[in-house]
Amino acid sequence: MSPSPLLELENLRVSFPTPKGRIEVVKGLSFTLGRERLGIVGESGSGKSMTGRALLRLVRTPGAQVADRMVFDGIDLQRLSERKMRELRGARISMIMQDPKFSLNPVMTIGAQIAEALKTHEKLARRDIRARVLEMLEAVRINDPERVMELYPHEVSGGMGQRVMIAMMLIPRPDLLIADEPTSALDVSVQAQVLDLIDELVRDKGMGLILISHDLNLVARYCDRILVMHAGEVVESCAAADLQNATHPYTRGLLAAVPRMEETRAELPTLDRSAWSGT
Amino acid sequence: MATQPATKGTALRLALLSPAALRPSLGALAGFVIVTLLTFVGLMAITFFIGRVIPIDPVLAVVGDRATQEQYDAARVAMGLDRPLLVQFLAYVGDVFQGDLGHSVSTNRPVAEDLARVFPATLEMATLGIVIGVGLGVPLGVWAAAKQGTWVDQVIRVFALLGYSVPAFWLGLVGLVVFYAGLGWVAGPGRVDIFYEGLVEPTTGLMMIDAALVGDWEVFWNALDHLILPAAILGFFSLAYIARMTRSFMLDQLGQEYITTARVKGVSEWRVIWAHGFRPIRVPLITVIGLSYAALLEGSVMIETVFSWPGIGNYLTVALLNADMNAVLGATLVIGSVFILINKLSDVLYRILDPRSR
Numbered sequence: 313m314s315p316s317p318l319l320e321l322e323n324l325r326v327s328f329p330t331p332k333g334r335i336e337v338v339k340g341l342s343f344t345l346g347r348e349r350l351g352i353v354g355e356s357g358s359g360k361s362m363t364g365r366a367l368l369r370l371v372r373t374p375g376a377q378v379a380d381r382m383v384f385d386g387i388d389l390q391r392l393s394e395r396k397m398r399e400l401r402g403a404r405i406s407m408i409m410q411d412p413k414f415s416l417n418p419v420m421t422i423g424a425q426i427a428e429a430l431k432t433h434e435k436l437a438r439r440d441i442r443a444r445v446l447e448m449l450e451a452v453r454i455n456d457p458e459r460v461m462e463l464y465p466h467e468v469s470g471g472m473g474q475r476v477m478i479a480m481m482l483i484p485r486p487d488l489l490i491a492d493e494p495t496s497a498l499d500v501s502v503q504a505q506v507l508d509l510i511d512e513l514v515r516d517k518g519m520g521l522i523l524i525s526h527d528l529n530l531v532a533r534y535c536d537r538i539l540v541m542h543a544g545e546v547v548e549s550c551a552a553a554d555l556q557n558a559t560h561p562y563t564r565g566l567l568a569a570v571p572r573m574e575e576t577r578a579e580l581p582t583l584d585r586s587a588w589s590g591t
Numbered sequence: 592m593a594t595q596p597a598t599k600g601t602a603l604r605l606a607l608l609s610p611a612a613l614r615p616s617l618g619a620l621a622g623f624v625i626v627t628l629l630t631f632v633g634l635m636a637i638t639f640f641i642g643r644v645i646p647i648d649p650v651l652a653v654v655g656d657r658a659t660q661e662q663y664d665a666a667r668v669a670m671g672l673d674r675p676l677l678v679q680f681l682a683y684v685g686d687v688f689q690g691d692l693g694h695s696v697s698t699n700r701p702v703a704e705d706l707a708r709v710f711p712a713t714l715e716m717a718t719l720g721i722v723i724g725v726g727l728g729v730p731l732g733v734w735a736a737a738k739q740g741t742w743v744d745q746v747i748r749v750f751a752l753l754g755y756s757v758p759a760f761w762l763g764l765v766g767l768v769v770f771y772a773g774l775g776w777v778a779g780p781g782r783v784d785i786f787y788e789g790l791v792e793p794t795t796g797l798m799m800i801d802a803a804l805v806g807d808w809e810v811f812w813n814a815l816d817h818l819i820l821p822a823a824i825l826g827f828f829s830l831a832y833i834a835r836m837t838r839s840f841m842l843d844q845l846g847q848e849y850i851t852t853a854r855v856k857g858v859s860e861w862r863v864i865w866a867h868g869f870r871p872i873r874v875p876l877i878t879v880i881g882l883s884y885a886a887l888l889e890g891s892v893m894i895e896t897v898f899s900w901p902g903i904g905n906y907l908t909v910a911l912l913n914a915d916m917n918a919v920l921g922a923t924l925v926i927g928s929v930f931i932l933i934n935k936l937s938d939v940l941y942r943i944l945d946p947r948s949r
Contacts, residue, residue, distance in 0.1 A: 365851075368854075368855060370851065370854055370855065398857045398858075398859065399857060400857070401854065401855055401856065402855060402856040402857035402858075403857060406855065406856075407855045409848060409851065409852055409855070410848075411848070414848040414849065415848040415849050415851070415852045416852065417852070417853070417867055417870075417871075418871060418946075418947060419870050419871050419944075419945065419946060419947075420866075420867075420870070428853075428856065428858065428866075429856040429857075432856055432857050432858050432859075433857060464946040464947070466946075466947050477852075480856065481855070481856075
């Protein structure tokens with residue numbers, strides 16, 4: 313691993329105004345990331361998705377984000393101008409969005425959307441762009457990429473849409489990929505295919521990966537390290553292999569609630585929130 | 592090898608946009624014709640029967656209130672009003688399909704001829720009006736949405752609200768006082784200055800196009816000079832509606848996930864707004880613009896009166912006041928046809944712009 317990490321994050325806070333004052337949805341998150349695969353797990357509203365958006369400085373107003381330190385590959389992300397930040401988005405840090413049904417533009421062809429991601433960052437001849445798009449579509453295992461290029465998002469399945477999304481986000485060859493619940497909108501049978509694909513591409517290109525999910529097992533399978541978030545804070549940080557030895561009661565509660573194949577329990581335990589939140 | 596698929600792809604896209612792909616099948620075309628005819632006949636029926644039950648006597652309007660009973664009866668028979676209502680209606684429908692809209696009592700000319708004169712005047716004004724309304728309203732709406740909550744948004748919203756609330760006749764009069772009487776920037780009421788009147792033979796009835804066709808640019812500029820103020824005022828009213836609708840459509844789009852996707856890709860804000868946010872709202876906007884245009888084509892009585900504009904709004908009002916039912920019916924049919932036509936045009940545009948509807 314290189315001596316300086318790919319991403320250093322210290323004390324990230326994201327807040328939104330409410331009638332009762334600002335509410336923090338991410339409360340002081342810190343981690344460093346090399347060219348490795350980090351999983352962020354948590355329940356709905358735990359702030360994991362906002363963390364992903366904050367890394368790209370895409371928390372929408374009136375939301376606000378601050379951090380003591382947010383450095384990507386030696387670049388202080390907080391001090392970049394909006395223009396410089398735009399040049400970095402997609403090209404160096406990219407994000408796979410959750411549901412291809414909503415995250416692909418309905419009135420642009422798939423080819424045009426993928427090409428746009430490339431054209432935004434590289435000056436290439438039209439023919440070269442086309443060749444790169446075709447090559448990328450093949451890399452995400454789309455048969456007959458020439459036909460698919462001309463299709464609109466509503467004409468492809470969810471799994472295919474998500475592979476298009478992956479192609480679009482990887483085509484400018486970023487160094488860090490954030491995958492925000494990349495499979496939660498997909499059928500179980502397609503989930504593994506899509507994740508295997510992300511995993512393979514990330515390994516091949518030596519990228520860093522942040523996989524955001526609510527699925528503990530999934531994250532444990534595809535990541536090296538895991539952060540468990542709850543109510544905007546990290547409650548557990550461990551290597552994926554050590555997940556079963558987690559110490560925090562929230563993590564233990566989550567693990568206990570996972571059903572197993574050779575199940576003999578009559579009833580799955582529910583989370584007893586009083587154990588850690590003190591309420 | 593690399594160029595061959597490229598041409599294939601382009602050809603496919605061209606095929607999707609060519610008229611051949613959009614041309615409805617024979618069955619769909621037949622359906623459209625039948626629906627249009629039914630709509631048309633329905634429109635005729637409603638207007639016709641309303642016209643016959645209102646307590647205004649068209650015979651009295653012709654013979655005057657000093658006529659004897661014999662004169663009155665003779666006129667009534669001559670006008671065909673003694674026949675049963677249904678027979679009258681069927682006769683009227685038959686005439687309409689032969690292009691005969693009857694005779695106008697108030698102008699003493701065939702209604703079809705009258706309409707051929709007044710409708711182009713309204714068409715000219717409404718068309719320039721909608722061009723102004725769309726040309727300014729759409730960008731203002733998009734701009735307001737992009738700057739939601741800032742002073743830019745507030746200023747545009749107040750401006751659009753004014754278009755909703757200011758009365759047309761007041762704005763027309765103030766416009767004349769300021770730009771015609773005061774500053775002298777534009778010409779006054781009427782379609783052209785009096786000494787240009789009748790210089791250009793009407794072929795289309797649109798003064799500017801007729802002048803351009805024969806190359807008489809002096810008349811062309813004079814006609815534009817007369818047209819610009821009333822058209823701008825009409826444009827302001829449609830701008831108000833179009834800008835508000837554009838703003839709300841845009842706000843809805845800018846909250847969508849794929850807008851975030853575009854930002855994640857590093858796309859410039861200009862492209863995010865126009866290429867990603869604006870493209871999908873073109874379809875609902877067409878409806879809004881089509882309806883605004885149709886509303887302008889009905890003719891604005893207020894504006895036409897203030898600017899002495901011989902348009903269809905004026906014509907219809909005079910006809911109504913004189914119980915000139917043939918003229919009222921004829922004008923209503925023209926306006927109805929305009930609505931049907933604009934609706935059909937919107938449908939075709941939908942199919943070009945929205946890949947999901949193909």
